[in-house]
Amino acid sequence: MLKKTLAAIALGAPLLLPAAPAQAQRNSNEQVLVIFGNDSCPRDTICVRRSEGERYRIPQELRRIKPSPESQSWAARARSMEYVGASGINSCTPSGAGGWTGCYQQMLRQAREERRARANGELPDGQ
Template structure:
């Protein structure tokens, strides 16, 4: 009999603990909301958020644009930097494959040439 009552108490405890997490979800009610633009009608039984008509086809503010240096960079410069992402093997400045050192030298020479041109020097070897 003691074993049966212990089993019943354990089963009751299991039922109570599994029922507790669902109580807050049941207490919350779902209120339908919708964003309407301009003079569009608001459906019944719905809470509507009114926005101006000129916002109808705009990208949401949280997704609109980049700020800072990324937005100021020219797309050509960004494309040039993406050119080297994932590069491996010959002429890639990568420890993988033969010829990786050649790619590192080529990159070093290119950067030196760009710095020299920025200073106004025209002497040097073109690669």
């Protein structure tokens, strides 16, 4: 009986302590506030003013991240592998009956991919 009581006290004791703030919260002495448009800045605070159009956008620091091959989805990878080894109709190959019929689709698909890459900043505008 005594062992059960001591075990219950040992398990319940941490619940009685107040929750401590995280290390990042404990050391936040800087008072920097980002304000938008004509919002007022409190007196004892350092304010960074941004335009009103930036209020509901993703912060500029996070928008600079370039897309990498590691972050490409498996669906996009599978879509690019879909045409590997294709032959016959709609394949744009000299082998198989009607292989030439896919050349126009291939050209359109390549143009769409280049347009998407240019819009995402993966290709320069001049190329």
